[in-house]
Amino acid sequence: MTLTGMMLIGAESHRGRNGEIHAIDPSTGAKLEPAFDGGGAAEVDRACQLAWDAFDRFRETAPEDRAVFLEAVARNILDLGDALIVRAMAESGLLRARLEGERGRTVGQLRLFAAVVREGSWLGARIDPALPERAPLPRPDLRQRRIPLGPVAVFGASNFPLAFSVAGGDTASAFAAGCPVVVKAHSAHPGTSELVGRAVQAAVAECGLPEGVFSLIFGAGSSVGTALVADPRIRAVGFTGSRRGGVALMEVAAKRPEPIPVYAEMSSINPVFLLPAALAARAEALGKSFVASLTLGAGQFCTNPGILLAVDGPDLDRFVASAVDALGGSAAPTMLTPGIHAAFDAGVAALAGNARVATLARGLDGDGPNRCRAALFATTADAFLDDPALREEVFGAASLLIRCPDLESLRTVAERLDGQLTATLQMDAADTGAAAVLLPTLERKAGRILANGWPTGVEVCHAMVHGGPFPATSDGRTTSVGTAAIERFLRPVCYQDIPADLLPQALRDGNPLGLWRRFDGALGRH
Ligand SMILES: NC(=O)c1ccc[n+]([C@@H]2O[C@H](COP(=O)([O-])OP(=O)(O)OC[C@H]3O[C@@H](n4cnc5c(N)ncnc54)[C@H](O)[C@@H]3O)[C@@H](O)[C@H]2O)c1
Ligand SMILES: O=CCCC(=O)C(=O)O
CATH class of the missing domain: 3.40.309.10 (Aldehyde Dehydrogenase; Chain A, domain 2)
Known part of the structure; x- marks a missing residue:
């Protein structure tokens, strides 16, 4: 695949007008071609609008369809072949073996989230059936499930150009939850970002999903990232990077008329x-x-x-x-x-x-x-x-x-x-x-x-916690690695006495999705 230097806004390849970004080969100091277009307010606005337009449809895709999408992203990344590894090596100075391992981790992570989506316990389905005869007051019919927060802004990390970047853990867990994603690419590896971004963009089209499920924006400095976090259509943020950058984004998010959660992984001396x-x-x-x-x-x-x-x-x-x-x-x-x-x-x-x-x-x-x-x-x-x-x-x-x-x-x-x-x-x-x-x-x-181990080398699994109290992260209640990362992008909704044909599949009588549900307090496939 030839690199174009263009941003990906929904289904389009888009030329930006806000300066040029060149990757640098850190082993030589040489500028790498091509130049990548910097985005600005117009690209942020368009990507966020598309993401918002896609949200209601994407969040109600059947678990199987969302899992197939995650698997398509994984397959398309592998189909990029050695070109991805060669470009990532040039942009990061990281060795081939490390990057091949990281690609395996990235693809494995996407497939693991596909399995999580299919399994369905992330929906947190609970049903407390009505007790019309209860005294002194009857109990209404109460049903709870979790829904995704909305479009998520993801900041690619410099130190893991694959596993913590465009289709890394933040993106995979947000997609799994049903959130469209707008990625702010890290300027250290724009070519790697474009390649992976095109793999995601193609998966969106192959799976017949709305184009706004994914966009990729470039931008040097802080203006694109700030605009993205400030945009009212963005409902959560995933970030790995410096303490200064993470704290700046926490402040932007907290000052919005409607503040949003920022999941920033920042600084730890382990x-x-x-x-x-x-x-x-x-x-x-x-x-x-x-x-x-x-x-x-x-x-x-x-x-x-x-x-x-x-x-x-x-x-x-x-x-x-x-x-x-x-x-x-x-x-x-x-x-x-x-x-x-x-x-x-x-x-x-x-x-x-x-x-x-x-x-x-x-x-x-x-x-x-x-x-x-x-x-x-x-x-x-x-x-x-x-x-x-x-x-x-x-x-x-x-x-x-x-x-x-x-x-x-x-x-x-x-x-x-x-x-x-x-x-x-x-x-x-x-x-x-x-x-x-x-x-x-x-x-x-x-x-x-x-x-009796060493902290480097994080297993991507169900029990992992890659998080911790500030300043390790902005929110020590969560993890950015492992399947529990999906929790960051969900919130509970309770349906009280809602007519059966209006209920979501996850909460219907007869359990059409075959989920583990908590029915009147007891967990089972009720
Ligand atoms: N905790 C980690 O895993 C980790 C990983 C990489 C780097 N770092 C630290 O970060 C330093 C710089 O590296 P980096 O470039 O990867 O991280 P960074 O925090 O400078 O940048 C990460 C991303 O956030 C954006 N950004 C940064 N500050 C911003 C702001 N104020 N407003 C809006 N967007 C902003 C950048 O454009 C970039 O896309 C390193 O020297 C290291 O100390 C930590
Ligand atoms: O740099 C942050 C992530 C570290 C990691 O995933 C690992 O040590 O494997």
Whole structure:
């Protein structure tokens, strides 16, 4: 497929007039062709109107039809073949194996949501039949199902050009819920976005859905994103990116005459607790596996282990020696964009220049622009508690070890942490007591708690939580990965004494969709 540089507004390919966006190959610094047209208020208005016009029809598509649509998107992405991988490699600096894996995750995610849509429990069907004889008052017939919120604005993320972008988890879960989607493409990978966007656009047409189910808009800067979130026809937002960007969009959404939910995944330093017995038993192995997680994909994961906490002593010294050795020999991969590389270098320079922080190791330098030289720093619990700057995310392969005098201080530091996507315990059986003391704190701080693993690499499944209290996300009640992500885009409606032929299929007598429903309190296929 030849790239055109045009936006996709419903079924049309559309030329924009608001400047040009060029992808940059971060491994060379070279501009990539073609130029992509920037959109503006006119494109936002048209895409939102089409999305609104499509909403009532799309939300009442039969579960089977919506599932077939999600599967068509997955198939069309695979049909793009190697051209998609080659373009994504050029635009992101990510390696082929990583992007092929990410494509598998993206397609698998779409198919998983198709299965969820077919299964139907997301409809949350409940029926409390009328009790006309009840005294002192009769009960009316009450039936509840969940309906989609309306058109969703999705912001593609720079660090997962497939799995968190145009047809990534936000889009898949919004489609599954029955919401049309308007994507604001990330300017780091416009070609990848156009390719995937065309795959989605074709699926909409193949499935006979209204064209406004999907649009894709480009735009440098903040104006397109701001206009999209402010548009009254947009009813929810999915975002993965910087804390600054996410908070700005939360403010736009909150100031609307009708505020809407923003599901922004923003900033997390993912603490890892190295508990004493685990350190005593396997400090060297932990040092190596930590560096493997830290340097994966140049550390450009929101789940990257950005701080380590441990009780100081000889076992921690063994961990440090092993980690320093592994990190000192780690190559310098290309980062996603010059801006992300500059932010990483600035964050590392700030830590290196902090009088209460020691630089333990730096990775190898690399030839070429935008290289990520991994970094490991150390500080004390007191310094960490005193200095809020030490709690900020440095996006990339940088981590800070907090040497704590004892387990009590480990817990004090844990209590001071901001909200996190993950918290990890490296523990052996003899650490169970210490872990049990930390657990209530970690539950309050994080969306996912791991034992003896590393936080990078998020499973897409039913039990996953990729979320957490602010600033990890804007709304810690939800997840952006896994099938529970569909919940973000639904709301309940109760039908009281509504005549049978007006009821939605999900709530009709005889259960025509064969759903699991809660009937008078009992769950079953009633
Ligand atoms: N949490 C994560 O997973 C994650 C992922 C990628 C980047 N980041 C962080 O974000 C930094 C910048 O990277 P990025 O470009 O991917 O993220 P970003 O937040 O700058 O941009 C993400 C998207 O939001 C839009 N946007 C940003 N600010 C906006 C505003 N004020 N109003 C309207 N739209 C706005 C951008 O145009 C882009 O489409 C990185 O250095 C890193 O610190 C975090
Ligand atoms: O960067 C955010 C997502 C991280 C992720 O999905 C993973 O670690 O697999």
